[in-house]
Amino acid sequence: MEKTYSLTAHYDEFQEVKYVSKYQSGTLPNSFALQLGAGAKKRRGGLPRWSRREVCLLSGLVFAAGLCVILTCMLVLKYLAAEGDSYCLEGCQEKKAFLRASRFLSANMDATIDPCQDFYSFACGGWLRRHGIPEDKLVYGTIGAIAEQNEAKLRALLSRPVRRRARASAERKVKEFFRSCLDRAEIDRLGPRPMLEVIGECGGWDAPPDRRDINELLYKTQGVYSAAVLFSLTVSLDERNTSRYVIRIDQDGLTLPERTLYLGQDEESEKILAAYRLFMERLLTLLGAEHVEQKAQEILQLEQHLANITVSEYDDVRRDVGSMYHKVTLAELQRITPTLKWKRLLDRIFHDNFSEEEEVVLLATDYMHKVSNLIRVTPSRILHNYMLWRIVVVLSEHLSTPFRDAIHELSKEMEGNEKQLEPGKICLSQANKHFGMALGALFVEEHFSSASKAKVQQLVEDIKYILDQRLDELDWMDEETRRAARAKFEVDEKTYFKNILNSIAFSIRLSVKKIRQEVDKSAWLLPPQALNAYYLPNKNQMVFPAGILQPTLYDPEFPQSLNYGGIGTIIGHELTHGYDDWGGQYDRHGNLVHWWTERSYSKFLKKAQCIVNLYDNFTVYNQRVNGKHTLGENIADMGGLKLAYYAYQKWVREHGPEHPLHHMKYTHDQLFFIAFAQNWCIKRRSQSIYLQVLTDKHAPEHYRVLGSVSQFEEFGRVFHCPKNSPMNPVHKCSVW
Template identity: 35%
Template sequence: MCTTTDCVRVASRIHDAIDYKVKPCDNFYEFACGTWKKKNVIPEDKSAYSSFDLVADDVNVILKNALEDKETEADIEPAKKAKRLYRSCLDTEKIESLGTKPLDDFIPKIGGWPVLMSSWSDAGFDLKDLLVTLAKYNNWPLISLSVYTDMKNVDKNILYLDQPSLGMPGQKYYFKERNDTMIMAYENLAVQVATMLGADKTVAEQDMKDMVDFEILIANISVPSEERRDSEKLYNKMTIAQLAQNYSEFDWLGYINSIMSSPKIQIDITEDEEIINYSPPYFDKLFSLLNNTPKRTLANYCTWRIVRHRISSLGKAFRDLNLEYSKVLYGTSTESARWKKCVGKANSILGKVVGKIFVGEAFDEAAKADMLKLIGNLKVAFEGQLFSNDWMDESTRKAAKEKYTITEDEYFSNIINFIQESVAEDLRELRKPIDKTKWSMVPSAVNAYYSSTRNEIVFPAGILQPPFYHKNYLKALNYGGIGMVIGHEITHGFDDQGRQYDKTGSLRQWWSDDVVEVFKTRAQCVIEQYGNFTVKEADLQINGINTQGENIADNGAITQSFKAYRHWVSQERNEEPKLPGLDFSPNQLFFINFAQVWCNSMRKQSAISRVLTGVHSPGKFRVIGTLQNSPDFAKTFGCPVSSYMNPEKKCKVW
C-alpha cells in the first residue's frame, strides 16, 4: 500500500470521481466519471467542462500571478511587453472611456464599411485591393493565403492557397433552414454591431441579410471536411502563371505580390512562383459566385469579418452582444472573469514569453527526464505493435519503423499592432530555411500535438500535471494519463492522414497498395463503430469519418501505453502497490486514470458544435469506444464476452 501524501491525495481524487453504483463492464465511462459529473457543474461562462479545464484553470492562476508582478530590471523586454499587454486588457475604465472610437478610427483605414456609409458607391470598389488590405490584419474572408512547409519537399516553405474559414463555427451551421435560430442569431449580431456603430437600422437589416445569404453560398461551395482528409488530393502544386490560367477572372499575381511585397514582408513574387492550391473545387465555383454578387454585399461581408473579430476589444456594450450570441451558439450565460480573458489574450499573442514565465514558475526539470524514460518505453511498445501486425508487408513495416510595440494605454491598438506583426512574421517564412525547432503550441498549453511534415510529437509543460502526470504518482497512473496522451500523438503518425507522410515528413505513398487497402478496411471498422454512437446532449450521431484519425490514435495508444507500462513493471521486476481506500490493482488504476482524464460535461449547444465541427469524439466515447476494442481492458476487469464494454466484434488498426 502506498501511503505517501501524494498517494493519499490521488486516491481521494480517483475515489471522488467514481460512481460505484455502475459496474465497470456495463459502462466504464459512467463508472469512472459518474460522480465527477455530479460534483463538477459546468460554470456559467463555459459551454463544457472537463478534466482538461481543471488543469487549465490552475495554469491560468499561475500565469495571472506572474503577469501581475511588477516589471523589474531583470525582466527581459518580451516579458515586460506581456505584462503591459495584460494591464492594458485589464484597464476596462480606459476601454469604456474610448467607446467606439478605436473601431471608428480603424474602419476607414480598411476602406470603410458600406452599411455605415450614406454615400457608398461601388464605382471605385476593387475587391482585390480590399482583400490585400485585410490580409495585413490576418483576415482572409474569401481567399486564404499562408506559408507552410512544402509537404513533398519538407526542407523548404511554399505558399498555400485555400478556402477561407467562416463566420460561424463550421460549414454545417449554414446548411440549416434560413430562419434557424443560430443563423438568425449570427445575422442579428451583425445588425446590432452595425447600428451601434451608427448604421440606420433599416439599412443594416437589409444589408446584413444580404451578407448572410452570401455567406451561406460561400459555405455551400466550400469543400466539406470529410473530403479534406486525403493530403494527396489536396496537394495541387502549380505556378502563379498556371493559377492565373485556371482562374483568369482574378489578378492573382497582383493580389499575392501586393501582400508579399508589403513593407513588413518585402518579398517580391513573380508569375513563376510555385503555390499549392489546396481547394480547387472551391475556386472552380468562387468567381462565378462573386460575379453574380453585388459589390456592396461583397464589401459588407469582407469588412464584417474583421469587425466581428475586433469588437471583443471594445467596451461592455459590445461584449454583451457577443455574450447574447454565445448564449445561442454555446449556451454560456455570463462572461469569463476579465483576468482570465486577459491571461488568454497575453498567452495567444505572446505565447513564447508567457510560456517561459510559466515554465520558470511551475515546471519541474525532473519531469523532463521522467518523460524521456516513459517515451522510450512507449517506443518499444509501439514497435512491438508494428511488428505484430499481420496485415503489413515486410517492406512497409520496415519503412514505418524508420519513420512589435506594446503600450499600457490602448488595448485595441495593441491587438491590431500584434496582428500586423504576426501575419507578416508568418509570411516572411517563405524565403527562410525550415526551423524544425519551432512549436505550433505555446508551452503553457494543456494539450499535445503531432506534426506530419516534421514527424515529431510535442507535449508542452502545461500538460505535465495531474491527472496526466506527477513525478510521485504510481507509474500506472502516469502511463494511463500522459503515457496515453503521448501514445496518441505517436499513433497519429500512422492514422488515416499521418500514414501519408514518410519518416522525413514528406507526402508520398510509402505503403504498398495492398497494405493501404487493408488499412482502409480496418479504418472503416472504426468509422462505423464511432458513427453508431449517439451524443444524447445533441441528439446527433458522431461523424465517424471526421473523427477517425483521433479515434485510431486513441485505440492505438491504449494498447501501446498499457504494454509500455507492463514493460516498465517487467524491468522493475516488481508490481506496484495499491492506493489507500481503493480496492483496485495497478493495472485497473491504469484504465481508471485514462478514463478520468476524459471526464466532462457539455451543454446541448456545445455538444452540437462538437459533433458538427469537431475531429475528436466527445470524452465519453473516447473512453467507451477505445476500451470496447481493448482485450487488455476486458481481461483486467474480467468483462464477459458480449457485455457492453467487451463486444464480440472489435476494431483493431494498431
C-alpha cells in the first residue's frame, strides 16, 4: 500500500501519524474510520474505538506541532537572512551604492560630446539640459541641490519643539528667533516704525545744524548698527603678528557691489545705476522723507565721489597685502584724516581709553586722506543723510513687505531674480547668519557622523602627503623656499527687528572685546552647516564644515574615485590657496612674511602669468574673463585637481583597484575627472553673469573645469586625447 505523509512527517515525535492508513483498511488515506449514529454496531476486532476526547487531544497536538515547525522555519530563515545581510555588507551594499553613483553620473552627462573637445559639456550636458533655474534663485547647480537638502534638514530641526528651555539656551534662542522672523503679520503690522525709531535716534533726515555731529553719527553707524560709512572699521588678526588682534581701517561705504557700477562705463552699469536710484527713492518714500528725488540724487553723487577715490580690487595694489599694510599710531592717523576725531570714536566704540600711541592698521592710506578732504568739502546735511541711508540699507531687509518688494525689484534688475524667496528660506538664512553656531550644533548632532569625519581626515592627509611630494618635484622652487612651503601646511587645524538689533549689538561686543584678548586660532569663520569650505591665510587654516561633507560631494558609500574627484578636489583647492598669489604672502603662522627667495618668487610670477594669459582669452556673453582678478582661484582649481588625483592614485596603491561602476564604460581614473567637473554643473541667469565676471574672484564654472583639465597632462592621457586637441594643448600652464 502506498505510504501517505502528514505535514509533520519529517519529525520523529509524530511518527505515529505517518502511516495512519496501514491501520485503516478500506478508508481514505490519512483519515479515521468513525462509526456514526446511535445504531452503530460494536466493533469486533482491531484497535479499540477512539473517544471524542482522544480525537480532540490528538488534533490539538498535531496543530501545536505544525505551529512549532512553522515558527522554527521562520527562525531559521531569519537567521539565514541575517547571515546573508552581514555577508552582503561588502557585496550587496557596495553594489547598491555603486548603482546610485552610476545613475547620478550618467544622468548628468552627455556622452554624445567628445570629452577631448569640451569636457564640461560632456560631463554636465545632461544636467544642464534637464534642469532649469528655480524662480527664486539666480544660480542653480549640483551643489545647489545639496544646499536644498541641507536647508530641508535645518528647517525640520527648527520646527521641532524646544528641548532645552533655559533662558540662556542657544537652542531656545535660535528657534524663537526663527519663529519671530516667520511672523510676517506682526512685521507688516509694524510697517516702517522700527526703522523710523532708529532714524529718529540718529537725528532724522535733514537734521538741523546743531544736531549734525558727523563723529557722533559715525559712532552710531559703525559702533551700534555695524554699517560701514566712508570706511570700514574692524577687529582682525594683525597680518604681521597673528598672535594679537588689531583695529583695521580700509576703504568702504559703497552700496553697490563694485565701484565701476557707479561710473556708468557701459550700458549694463547705467541700467543698474538707474535701478539703484529708483530703489533709493522708493525706500525714502516709504520712510516718509521729504524732497525724495533731491535726497536720492545727493546721496548717489556722494557715493559716486567715493567710487572715484576707491581703488579697484582688480588693481595690483589691492592684491599685494604687503604694500597695503601700514601700521600707524592714532596720532599719525589723526594727521592723515584731520576731519575725524579718532580717539573719541574708538574710545566710545571699544569702551576704552586709548593713548595717542595706540597702533592701528591702515590698509588704504591714500583713500583715507581723500575721504578726509571729501568730508571737508561736502555739506554736513548731505553727509548726515548719506550716513542714515547706509543704516537703512543694512536694516531694510528686516522690515515689512513693501520694503522687501523694493529690494526684490532692485535684485531683479541687477541679477534677474524672478521671484522673491519664501519667508521660510529667508528666515533660515537669517538664523544661519545670527545664530550660526547654535544651529550648527543641532545639525551636526543629527546629520554628521564621526565615521564620516575620520574618513575625510584621511582623505585630507593623503592630499597633504601628495603636496609634500609635489614640492620635491618642482624644478622652479629652490630648497630654501621649499622648506618654508613645507613647514606651512604642517600645522594643526583646529519682536524680529529688535532681535536683529540685539544680534548686531552682541556681535559688536564680541568684536570689540577681542582687541585686548589672546587670539583663538581654532575659532571658525563659518558655522558647521555652511555649504562652503575656506582657507584663511592669516590663520593658515583650512576649514571643511559638515555642511559640505554631504552627498553627492562626499558619500562614504560611493567609490573613492568620486569622493577624491568631488570633495577631494575642493580640499586640494583650499590647500593650494596657501600657495597662490594671495596666500603665498603669509607664512606657516599666518603672518604677512615674504618667505620666498627672490629667485623662486620670480619664477612663480612667470608661471602665474601663463595662467593669467590663459584665462584672459576666455569670454562669456561678450565679457572677457579677468585672468589677473581670478588668478588665485584658478591656481587653486588647477593645483587642487592635481593634488586630489595623485592622492587617489596613492589610495589605489594602498587599497587596490575599485570595482567598476554598473552600466558605465569609464575607468575610475576617468570617473575621478567626471566627478570633478560635475561639482560645477551650474546654470546662471544671464543678468547675473555680468556681475559675476565683474565682481567674482572665481572664473565662470565652464572655464573652471576647462582651464583645469586642459592644463593637466594626466587628463589627456586618461581620456586618450590627441595632442593639440582643445583639452590637450601642447603648451600647458602649471604652477603646482
